[in-house]
Amino acid sequence: MAEPNLRDSETFIKSILNTTPCHIYIYDLEKDLYIYSAPYSEVMLGYTPEEMRNMGDSALPNLIHHADEIIFNQTIQKIMDAKDNEIVEGEYRFRHKNGKYIHIFDRVMVFKRTVDGQVSQILGSAINITEYKKKKKEIFDLAQFPSENPYPVLRVNRNGVMYINDAGQKLLKIVNYNQIPSIFQENVKFTFENSQITESEVEFDSRIYSFRITPVKDQDYVNIFGMNITERKHVEEKLKEVNKLKSEFLRRASHELKTPLISIKGFSDLILSLYEDQLDSVIISKLREINDGCERLQNIINNLLKASRLESTELKPKLQKEDLSFLIKFCVHELESLAERRNQSIKLDIHNELYANIEKEEIHDVLSNLLTNAIKY
Template identity: 30%
Template sequence: MIKDDLNCHKFTNFSIKSEDIRNLILENTNELIAILNDKFEHEYINKTAYYNVLGYEENEILGKRPRDFSHPDDMKRIIDAIKHGLITGESTYEFRIQHKNEYYIWMETKGKYFKDGNGNFKTLFISRDIRERKKTEEKLKKSERLFRNIIENTKEAIVIIDLNGKLLYASPQLSKMLKERKISATSRFFFYIHKDDISKLVDFYKHTIKNREISDNLLEFRIKTKENNYIWVASTSKNYYDDSGKIVGFISTLKNITKRKLAEERLKESEEKYRNLYENSPNGIILLNEEGVILEANEAAGRIFGYNIPNVIGKNYRDLEIYTREELKKIEAQYQEYRSGTKPKPIELQLKRGDGTTAWISHQMSIIQSEENLLVETIAHDITEEKRAQKIIQEENIKLLELNKLKNDLVSRVSHELKTPLNSIYGGAQILLEIYKNSMRSEAIEFIEMIHKGGKRLKALIEKLLDISRIESGKMQLNLAEENLAGLIKECVGELSYLLKERDLNIELYLPDVAILRVDKIRIEQVITNLLSNAIKNTPPEGNIIISLYEKNDSFYFSITDSGIGLTTEDMEKLFKKFGKIERYGQDLNVDIEGSGLGLYLSKEVIDLHGGSIWVESEGRNKGSIFKIRFNKN
């Protein structure tokens, strides 16, 4: 009361008419009343209130200044208030006063300047204890900070909208959601809503008003961003009331569900694609429960198994007697393998169709774990025609193997049968040339030499055919022994030196003195002789042949390089095949074109039996060739 009375009077005209009334009022109020002199020292206080509130006696206050009892941190605020009072004649401020027991009390002080009866300037201070108010304010601030922290850190945006659709409040999340710097409090909320969603949003709010409670339903709608794109949000809403309990708007939460919506859309598209694949797949797709009851199947399954699908839905596939007991065991094993965590391979099953005919399928399964139970999906690929084709191929292979055996037997038998009379012809011609050559006319000698040469070629051909027969029947045995490979190479070169002279060819040897290797001497000589003979035949006169042998790591490398007519890529693909002779008729290359096409094939087989490898290199026609062999030392 005293504070209000003092506030209602102009202290510039302050005067006291009744001393007793004044003292009665001053000593019985709870507010601190003080008068300061022109030195800003206390010259009067209502001592009862000072004692009750601050614990000081009158003599502890009089003559001292307010700053002697003020909190150091409040001095700037006090000085600013005094300055303001000097300008306006009055001021109000809050500061802390120290209690006698050395703790501080928050006070609200109002001050006025006035003149006393003698014309001296005085200052009147009226202060009241505001500790409880400060506690209430601090609690309110903490509460506000708490709720603001919750609102500003939740992922959902919170908005308050009036009944006209104007935004009264929008949490920072809405700005982030819409990529706006700041949402204006006067913005129209419906401005951001997709036009196709406005009507359902209005109905949603009408429902909220009608039920006067938070709706259990979530409304999903689209809201526009700064970039004019739309995002999906899910919203809940409750009514917003004024102090009289009247509905003045809505409090709504907005949660960004765009990712979920996109995922749902992709899932929907995926389901549509799967449904399309399921219905149009050429494979039979069947969905069963864990007990084997058929839940669903596509048309292809009906066609493959020979059943009308509606007639088998709800039946256990075992009761249809599609599979034999042995086939059922295979399916069960596949199922158990899948349950153990291993993805099993497809299995082939023979089945009895609904019309009694048999068919073959490739059977694959997968397990689908739903929320309620376990489902089994099986995929059946009809391989009946493939099985028939396989059977035909197997039968034809058997026939071909029989024909091949007949061919090999025939070649072996004919070769053996030809070998004996051919030896007689070849041997007789050789004797005639060696013993009776001087007693025969030149015409006769010419014919005998032709017989001898042809017999020699036929004899070599028959030996090769017999070797091939031994290799293909697995009867060729190697007689392995430690040999000096360098010595073998020199012997082979010596045996063919007459051909080198006839063809006027230069030969160079780069060989170590000793290269010990465990080989079949006769077979390796056969390979080296064949390679050197080919180099001589395919190199024009005055050409060069280089033979080298060197050791590297665990192998010996042998090569024959010639400056002959070279090889194309197509030529090299044929070389090591049976009868892989390269025809060069009419090319006028001045080389020997005779040969059976068996020599390199036999050479490769012999090197393979020794655990080595043979290959050829050439940069092309007329650029020479290099035949190489790698012998494994071990």
Template identity: 25%
Template sequence: MIRNLSLKTKILLGYIVIILITIGVALWSISNFMTLNEAIHDIMVENYRSVIAAEKMVESLERQDSAELIFIFGQKDKALDIFQENQMQFMKYLSRAEDNITIPDEEKIIKDINEGYQAYLDKFWNLRQLANENQIQKIQDYYLEESMPQFEKVKNETRKLLMVNQEHMKESQQKANNNASQAIYSTIVFSVLAVILAIVLGIYISNLIIRPTKRLTEIVKEVADGDLEQVIEIDTKDEIGELAAEFNSMTQRLREYEEMNVSKLIAEKNKSEGIVKSISSPLLVTDDENKILLINPRAEKLFKLEEEDVLGNHFLETIKEERIFSLISETLSSGSEQSGKDSRVIKFEQKNKELYFRVTTTPVKNKSGDTKLVVTLLDDITHLKEVDEMKSEFVSMVSHEFRTPLTSMNMGISMLLEGSIGEVNDNQKELLEVAKEDCERLNNLVDDLLDLSKIESGEINLEFDNIQVEKIFEASIKPFVDQAENKGVELVAEGTDNLAVHADLNKITWVITNLIGNALRYTNSGDQIKLSAEKKGHKVHISVTDTGEGIPKEYQHKIFDKFVRVGGDKDKDTGSGLGLAISKEMIEAHGGRIWVESEVGEGTRFTFTLKLPK
């Protein structure tokens, strides 16, 4: 039965058997690794991030309480700076805790923390109002009776979050240890059996192919030596059998050709020659009325149609692709080639597989310079898309691998600074503090990379709601009011006319605060930062505009790429270069887009779009 199969089928069967074996081993290993990874994930990711977030929240909260005491004793400016700095830290880690809810009890605890913390901020605001009245006794009484109890309440809830995650980590560790032992032994046994089976089947299939091939090679060598009487006797019906039959027919014709003169031989050869040209990428040609004149086989397969059925028809009658048609129309009207931009990338689905093509439309002009034809080429970039996804997965993996050693280093340095291991002198302490700052900076970079990877992979948790734009502006401006005032920069929000959007409040607030923070970095005394919102069609356009230094044009097209910093910023400690990349991914996760308009010396305007309420 196997002898009657084609060579392609035999090879395919061999590959299929090996692939099935490989898949079997892979599935078994993946099953073990997923079980193990799930347990490890519980320890190192799900709970560990919540533990770190809880510890940082407690630390920030205690520093805010200390700031209140400093405020009461009269050092108001210093106290406000400390309080606001740690307020942003607290909100940052609270947001991470919200994105990392993995235990049933966590959601309620985080909700209580959020509500309690907002109440604590309100009480601090009231304390500041009392300070303006210079009533020291009232300030002290209010702190003891209102602020301090609320502080203790929020602190206890935060510690409760810490304890819940620590207990869950202990349970997950035991589970991981058990799964690891089982996975090692079972995978070894299964892999050895699979390798043996693959070797046996591989030898068998290869012999089915190699034996007739060797026989064919021997006969060809004899014919090449001039023995045209040789006949290949191979009884298989695969491609080698067909090749043998054609070879026998060729030798028969060669024997006949020997009896022909040279002129007849050349004439016969010319009759049998032909040239076949093909283009591997989908291609079609349309005229100035958008009628299809030519379509190659690859395009027929992509669009699932036959050339004879579509020739002379309007493009949109047969190919329902508005995006391609708009490019063709643009090329006809402008007379220039349209290609190479992200917006020209179109996705198709074939046999449960996603294919990506970059569309290029090229005009064909007559002697007068008028565009009469448009050649549309779809370049397959599916592999490039897959490589980009692999790159994102690699960044995520490396970031996870950095997390554990960085945490160990940070803890070790903290213990040295605290004197837990022994006293350190001033020079040693200074070096350790520098090292700790570097560790924290790397930790922040890893956090940003993980956040970016999470957004790119679609794992970000968005809590959509209908939100007033005015509420978003208030939450975004509040952390920067004093900083802007101290710097002499006017920070204002225009009226929003009761505009609302369908979005995640925390995520959009993060985007705007990131844009305001960038604007403050590049503005000077007397400059202005303005927030505005405008409804356009079915979208709301939200803008952050400043009158600062501006962004050079050579950076504007790549400013939303990862790790990009503008000009002289490369030599400054201005961040990781991921803020705008994360902002772009967050806005796109909301179904919107973000862009920048800037002139050097005049200022910068960042604008993004959000959907209207449902």
């Protein structure tokens, strides 16, 4: 009866070893190799029990992650100092046959000692805790999210919302966590596909929020950070309006300065050209100072006009019904002195009234430039 009972016990033990979802092993510390490895080793590490044994003394150097060698050696030292039936635990990374590392949790005890009491073999059971470590990290990362943040904070994967703080829930009122909120779907998809930060602005009940969607390296989720920018947008609109007014002022002021300036310079040039030989040197010097001052002021006015045009790209021309005939005559009158100084004359043959929808200042510039160039060149 003893032999059948023994066989039954062996069968029972083998059944346990074959069905237990952990890697049970016996490791010989003197020979530095696995002398037994349960079948689950192939599931957990990708190696069959025979492959584990055939690794010989190269098993641990090939399997253990180099960064965890110190922790592993500390575990071995603890088991060397352990009493019988005392269990020593350790966590480290082992390399799977596919080349990737997995996290394992190892429970080890003394299995056999030498004659002088030194530990020669250890019995261990190791389980794969990679998923556990991953979830633990996710929980830790989520714990870092500022739940008291007054602005919306979300974490979203491809299937839905993983986390949302109180401020986000109050604003977005999410009911179904198994889908990405519609306002983020397009940008979240782009962020996943391109690993690039995206930003968007959304209006909620007259409040404007800016949302920044940030990819997380080596993770299959993105973080979404929102901020109420309503006041900032109002300030921006006010600044735009102020800039428009400033540009309009610069433009009109420049035109108002330019008109008399042309006359001043034209008549001073005319006086110099006609009466220079009859004037004393002091008056001639003053007239030339007037001319130089006019040129400097002309440059300043031109710069002001350029600045107003650059800053008023959104300004539309203010068209009004104006007498184009009067405007042409006015420009000719302004430039008569310049024409006379060059022994030229301007003859007009136009109708007394030519009405058109124009912006008077802009057309004045065009006509003035055309006539000036015609006189000079």
